Amino acid sequence: MSYYFAGLNKFSCNVIHTQWKPTISNCILLNRREARNLSRTRKTFKRHHNTTSNGQINQMLNQLPLYASGEIVRGFGRGSKELGIPTANFPLEVVKSLPESLLTGVYYGWANVDNGSVHKMVLSVGWNPFYNNTEKSVETHMLHEFNCDLYGQLLKICIVGYLRPEKSFDSLEALITAIKVDIEQAKTHLDTPENKKLQEATFFAKNPSECECK
Numbered sequence: 001m002s003y004y005f006a007g008l009n010k011f012s013c014n015v016i017h018t019q020w021k022p023t024i025s026n027c028i029l030l031n032r033r034e035a036r037n038l039s040r041t042r043k044t045f046k047r048h049h050n051t052t053s054n055g056q057i058n059q060m061l062n063q064l065p066l067y068a069s070g071e072i073v074r075g076f077g078r079g080s081k082e083l084g085i086p087t088a089n090f091p092l093e094v095v096k097s098l099p100e101s102l103l104t105g106v107y108y109g110w111a112n113v114d115n116g117s118v119h120k121m122v123l124s125v126g127w128n129p130f131y132n133n134t135e136k137s138v139e140t141h142m143l144h145e146f147n148c149d150l151y152g153q154l155l156k157i158c159i160v161g162y163l164r165p166e167k168s169f170d171s172l173e174a175l176i177t178a179i180k181v182d183i184e185q186a187k188t189h190l191d192t193p194e195n196k197k198l199q200e201a202t203f204f205a206k207n208p209s210e211c212e213c214k
């Protein structure tokens with residue numbers, strides 16, 4: 001079988017790729033189908049960001065899956081009240097610690113809170129052009145109903161794939177519709193066997209030191 005490689009960066013977790021192929025470090029092995037998916041994502045990305053160079057696109061996509069964690073802090077409170085789509089926000093230091101090559105836009109992946117069950121998620125990275133935010137934010141909406149708020153708890157995310165760039169919209173309804181489409185796309189992408197594997201990542205377990213995270 002032919003293999004293709006996607007590099008990981010310092011935010012990634014060793015155990016993910018060592019489970020798959022212990023002899024090769026800092027790489028993910030992709031089979032032909034996965035490599036085709038990556039190439040398709042690259043083309044979608046290029047269509048949306050036609051000013052972005054191939055180098056930038058490759059750099060961004062090659063670092064996925066990308067892992068991050070931090071305490072959940074307050075945002076503007078619009079997610080629940082205006083959109084009906086609550087988003088758990090990372091503090092500024094976590095936002096700043098993410099690689100600059102992670103371009104702004106909408107992503108999908110996996111997330112858990114305080115080492116609990118791992119849920120599908122959609123993620124917004126950027127300045128929310130519809131609201132013209134002045135501060136960059138990284139906001140996670142988990143596809144799960146929580147019966148309490150999560151402020152102060154530990155959020156861990158694994159960013160798996162890219163969906164689209166951030167946009168401004170003519171109305172709040174248009175923004176909500178776009179996010180609902182993102183959610184449906186995320187559900188489908190995360191159901192593929194290669195993406196489902198990442199839900200089991202040791203990164204999400206209680207004691208991260210057990211997974212040799214870098």
Ligand SMILES: Cc1cc2nc3c(=O)[nH]c(=O)nc-3n(C[C@H](O)[C@H](O)[C@H](O)COP(=O)(O)O)c2cc1C
Pocket residue numbers: 075076077078079080083085087088089106122123124127128129130131132139140141165166167168175178179182183
């Ligand atoms: C999947 C997803 C896609 C989003 N896409 C956009 C977008 O295209 N443009 C935008 O201005 N904001 C976008 N947002 C961000 C929302 O505007 C933001 O989450 C909302 O304003 C709540 O912010 P708050 O947590 O500060 O209250 C997106 C959020 C999510 C979860």
Ligand SMILES: Nc1ncnc2c1ncn2[C@@H]1O[C@H](COP(=O)(O)OP(=O)(O)O)[C@@H](O)[C@H]1O
Pocket residue numbers: 072073074075076077078079080081085086087088089140141142143144145146148149150151
């Ligand atoms: N499914 C969910 N995904 C993300 N956050 C959720 C979810 N359900 C409840 N929450 C809670 O709602 C908060 C987000 O609501 P939101 O109105 O966007 O407020 P904020 O602007 O303070 O982030 C999260 O910080 C979390 O405490």
